[in-house]
Amino acid sequence: MRERGSTTPTxxxxxxxxxxxxxxxxxxKATVRCAIYTRKSSEEGLEQEFNSLDAQRxxxxxxxxxxxxxxxxxxxxxxxxxxxSGGNVDRPGLQxxxxxxxAGKVDxxxxxxxxxxxxxxxxxxxxxxxxxxxxxxxVSVTQQxxxxxxxxxxTLNILLSFAQFEREIISERTRDKIAxxxxxxxxxxxxxxxxxxxxxxxxxxRLVVNASEAKVVNRIFKTYLETESLSETLDRLDAxxxxxxxxxxxxxxxxxxxxxxxxxxxxxxxxxxxxxKVSYKGDIYDGLHEAIVDEETFRRAGELLKxxxxxxxxxxxxxxxxxxxxxxxCTSCGCAMGHHFAISRxxxxxxxxxxxxxxxxxxxxxxxxxPAEELESFVVDRMREVCGDESLLQQSVLRAQEQLREDLDxxxxxxxxxxxxxxxxxxxxxxxxxxxxxxxxxxxxxxxxELERRQRQLEATIGAMEDQVIDPDELAGAMEAFDPLWASLxxxxxxxxxxxxxxxxxxxxxxxxLSVAFxxxxxxxxxxxxxTTAS
Numbered sequence: 001m002r003e004r005g006s007t008t009p010t011x012x013x014x015x016x017x018x019x020x021x022x023x024x025x026x027x028x029k030a031t032v033r034c035a036i037y038t039r040k041s042s043e044e045g046l047e048q049e050f051n052s053l054d055a056q057r058x059x060x061x062x063x064x065x066x067x068x069x070x071x072x073x074x075x076x077x078x079x080x081x082x083x084x085s086g087g088n089v090d091r092p093g094l095q096x097x098x099x100x101x102x103a104g105k106v107d108x109x110x111x112x113x114x115x116x117x118x119x120x121x122x123x124x125x126x127x128x129x130x131x132x133x134x135x136x137x138x139v140s141v142t143q144q145x146x147x148x149x150x151x152x153x154x155t156l157n158i159l160l161s162f163a164q165f166e167r168e169i170i171s172e173r174t175r176d177k178i179a180x181x182x183x184x185x186x187x188x189x190x191x192x193x194x195x196x197x198x199x200x201x202x203x204x205x206r207l208v209v210n211a212s213e214a215k216v217v218n219r220i221f222k223t224y225l226e227t228e229s230l231s232e233t234l235d236r237l238d239a240x241x242x243x244x245x246x247x248x249x250x251x252x253x254x255x256x257x258x259x260x261x262x263x264x265x266x267x268x269x270x271x272x273x274x275x276x277k278v279s280y281k282g283d284i285y286d287g288l289h290e291a292i293v294d295e296e297t298f299r300r301a302g303e304l305l306k307x308x309x310x311x312x313x314x315x316x317x318x319x320x321x322x323x324x325x326x327x328x329x330c331t332s333c334g335c336a337m338g339h340h341f342a343i344s345r346x347x348x349x350x351x352x353x354x355x356x357x358x359x360x361x362x363x364x365x366x367x368x369x370x371p372a373e374e375l376e377s378f379v380v381d382r383m384r385e386v387c388g389d390e391s392l393l394q395q396s397v398l399r400a401q402e403q404l405r406e407d408l409d410x411x412x413x414x415x416x417x418x419x420x421x422x423x424x425x426x427x428x429x430x431x432x433x434x435x436x437x438x439x440x441x442x443x444x445x446x447x448x449x450e451l452e453r454r455q456r457q458l459e460a461t462i463g464a465m466e467d468q469v470i471d472p473d474e475l476a477g478a479m480e481a482f483d484p485l486w487a488s489l490x491x492x493x494x495x496x497x498x499x500x501x502x503x504x505x506x507x508x509x510x511x512x513x514l515s516v517a518f519x520x521x522x523x524x525x526x527x528x529x530x531x532t533t534a535s
Contacts, residue, residue: 032072035079035106036060037097039116043083047438053080056112063141064110075106078434083445086119089127090452092430098127101134108137185278185288191256193273194245195292207273207289214292216242217274221297224269228304230262237265253439255446269301307338307358322350323376323495324505330354331508333365339372352507366509375505375514380486382516383501408462415458422451 038056045051057078064074077100081093089095094117100106109131111117117138118124131138186206192198195217196207220242224233237260244264246257260268272279275298276291322339330337335356342349350372357365429444489497504517 030071031107032067032070033075033105033107034064034072034110035075035077035097035100035108036064036110037079037081037093037117038112039081039084039086039091039093041083041085043438043442046082051082053082056116059112059141060110063139072108080433082433082441086115086117088120089118089123092426092433092448095426096430098130101130101136104134106134106136108139110139110141112141114140114143179280183280183285185286192245192247193271194268195274196289207287209290209292213245217292218297220265220268221274221293221301224265224301225297225304228308230265230308234260234262234265249442253442266305269305272298274298307355322352322372323491323498324352324372324379324502325495327498327502328352328370328375328505328507330356330365331506332510333357335365337370337507340369341372370507375507378514379498379502379505379516383498386501386518411458411462415455415462418451418455418458422448422455425451 036057038053038060040046040052046053057080061074064072077096079093079097081091084091084093097106097109101109109117114124118127128138130136193207195210195213197210199206199208220233220237223236224230227233227236242260244256244258244260246254248254272284273287273289274291274293275295276287276289277284278287279285325339326336328337329335333354333356335354337352338355338358340351340353342351351369352372352375353369354365357369425444425447429441429448432440432444486494501518502516506515506517508514
């Protein structure tokens, strides 16, 4: 196929004039099925009757029409991505295009400019591998080259390298601009926040206190300080009908207004924006907006959250080597005992403290604390005794590993379900984008982002769980020499081993006794002894 009337043939050594004149070669095909791909990074202006995507498509259609003599024909299917970055390939229009290429429905891909397809050299290289494998050519309307020759590939890579460089420069400038704005106390943008309205002006967007919502914000903080529990606070908020901030987007779509959950409530109670400040990469700056919550109330809520170990619904990392973190229970009041420490004369003293006594006062429980080293040594001694019985050890480890694998299977099933939902959401987004349904596309895009976030969380969780699987035979063999093994383990490995064997450690302050309950299989094996509590 000759392009734009070129009659100069390509010799065995290749000629520069031929390379620049040809877009691709389809001499063996009577009809060249051309797919037009368009992309725009932002959603701004997409609601217009004739937008950037339409302009790109019009130029591509005109170019294809000029090649009609060579058998070029434009496919009716639209492959548009409005509001998607070219820095990755997670775009519904592009995914749809690649699926049709794999199905053999496309012979040539036409774009307005190279960076419309991708701004990443690595991603583009992968796309070109698929193009080559399926015999699909690639044409840019404004930057003409032949992808079937080395010179054309070199030109393409040079252009793409500059596109990637431009994207990285823009990203750096954007990050610098955000950092400078935060340091000056300007709000960084994002979803509207309960208690504030957004005032948009040429100087930028700033937060303005919403008087009625501000009362709700203070009531949420007051309720949490009264109940000292996220669950009880959620129950009260649900009973009162308190929900997240609701707002209307520019296209008229309603967003927000959902009930709080534990994760959202924790983020709400730890948001420094309510104190008139802004946060950026761990640093706090004085904001330009008015505070709703006073510093003392915010501080008390934060301390209570830490005491309750509520870190966005996840257990915090074991920074201080608490071997029995989350396993110790006070039988006097039925409450858990948390790990704490105090420093005196340069020495650190660790304790396991009854949470009920800590929250309600030391008179609320007869045995508020216990020395950590003494308690942990007692539990390790009981583990050493268990390890002397090979059958009990084997049962304990097998049961623990069985439970871990059940949890791993459940996590894998959820990951598969999320993957299916993500595929459906991307298809729905592609359909809404193709039909010009901007409101629907916005909702589906938000769903895609949420599912992608959950998918990443599950991948991390599954990876961590897979790392915990221990071969029972290897562990049983190592336990024949418990003391040398224990001495060689790191803090994290010791904590992991304890959780493979111990279900609960109970402390009876009235009788001054301790007991250890092991996992199923060795549940009947327990030991108790008299101990001295620490004040």
